[in-house]
Amino acid sequence: DAGITQSPRYKITETGRQVTLMCHQTWSHSYMFWYRQDLGHGLRLIYYSAAADITDKGEVPDGYVVSRSKTENFPLTLESATRSQTSVYFCASSEQPGGTEAFFGQGTRLTVV
Amino acid sequence: GENVEQHPSTLSVQEGDSAVIKCTYSDSASNYFPWYKQELGKRPQLIIDIRSNVGEKKDQRIAVTLNKTAKHFSLHITETQPEDSAVYFCAAYNNNDMRFGAGTRLTVKP
Numbered sequence: 001d002a003g004i005t006q007s008p009r010y011k012i013t014e015t016g017r018q019v020t021l022m023c024h025q026t027w028s029h030s031y032m033f034w035y036r037q038d039l040g041h042g043l044r045l046i047y048y049s050a051a052a053d054i055t056d057k058g059e060v061p062d063g064y065v066v067s068r069s070k071t072e073n074f075p076l077t078l079e080s081a082t083r084s085q086t087s088v089y090f091c092a093s094s095e096q097p098g099g100t101e102a103f104f105g106q107g108t109r110l111t112v113v
Numbered sequence: 114g115e116n117v118e119q120h121p122s123t124l125s126v127q128e129g130d131s132a133v134i135k136c137t138y139s140d141s142a143s144n145y146f147p148w149y150k151q152e153l154g155k156r157p158q159l160i161i162d163i164r165s166n167v168g169e170k171k172d173q174r175i176a177v178t179l180n181k182t183a184k185h186f187s188l189h190i191t192e193t194q195p196e197d198s199a200v201y202f203c204a205a206y207n208n209n210d211m212r213f214g215a216g217t218r219l220t221v222k223p
Contacts, residue, residue, distance in 0.1 A: 033211075042119075042202055042213035043157065056209070090156065097222070100145050100206055104156040 003027050006091050006105035007034055013081050013112055021076045021108050023091030031094045032074040033102065034056075034066065036087040043090065051098065081112045115140040118206050119214025127222050130195050134217045136203035137185040145206040146186045148177060152199045160201075161188070188221075193221045 004025040008065040013019045023032065030051050035043040045058030047066040055066050063085060065077045074093075078085055088109050116139040124133050132217055136146075144165040149157035163170045163177045163186065169176050174193075179186040198221045203214040 040215055042117075042215045043204075045211060048209065050209075053208070059210075059212070097209060100147065100211075101159060101162065102147075102211075104149075104158070106156050 004091065004093050005101055005106045006089075006108050009106065011108060011110050013110070015082060015112055016080050019078045019081055019110070021078075021089055021091075021110070023074045023076070023105055025072055025074075025091075025093040025103075027093060027095070027103075028071060029093035029095050029103075030071070031097060031102075032065070032068065033092040033094075034074070034076045035092065036060065036085075037090060037107075038087050046076065046089075053063045063084060072108045078110075081110075083112050086110060115143055115205055115210060115212040117203060117212045117214045119203050119217055121217060122215065123218045123220070125220045125222065126193050128193060128195060131186075131194055131217055132190045132197070132221075134188045134203070134219070135185060136187070136205070136214050137183075138205040138212075139184065140207055141181075141184060143205040143207040144155060146177070147204050147206070147219055148175075148188050149202045149204070149213075150199045151202065157202060163176065184210060190219075193219075195221050195223050197221050 007022045033048045034046040045048045049068040091105040092102040147162035176189045200216045212223040
């Protein structure tokens with residue numbers, strides 16, 4: 001599904017490095033979300049955005065930064081990666097608030113060594 | 114905040130049997146309850162959802178029921194097929210906050 005794409009698909013980085021995960025959607029959806037998926041925790045919301053230049057914290061925002069200068073892009077930055085941030089990261093978009101009826105990207109598997 | 118518990122964590126059924134996955138939530142203000150299916154290495158995909166003003170919703174072999182009083186909702190899959198094998202996640206939404214259950218790994222044995 002080319003509507004929402006994430007890059008890279010896989011990333012290995014070292015502790016303390018900055019890393020940015022990209023998310024791009026072609027639907028012009030207003031809402032975009034970043035989740036992390038860890039075994040035993042399901043999906044947890046990191047940050048979300050209701051529109052360009054509007055972002056807000058989710059359940060687990062510490063250690064992450066987001067921006068949304070354009071409606072179609074929603075990058076997630078780990079400013080100083082830690083091993084606890086090893087996870088699979090999913091971006092999602094929706095025309096509805098709060099992630100209702102959301103469509104997910106393919107995911108980025110990030111390993112911090 | 115909202116807390117969603119999902120049971121069972123694993124479920125194995127024979128092809129053709131029914132499968133039921135249950136979720137409970139804590140926030141009575143939650144008003145939207147989606148179910149996602151995630152195949153191995155793939156993205157979660159919305160398969161069915163229900164809003165708090167509805168008690169049941171069906172879509173072919175899948176159905177979701179909601180009991181607002183008891184604060185629980187369930188996914189029902191009938192006539193299961195091997196391609197139904199996946200991890201299923203429930204979620205509850207209120208006020209820009211979507212909380213997911215930990216997931217149920219469903220295996221359908223041929």
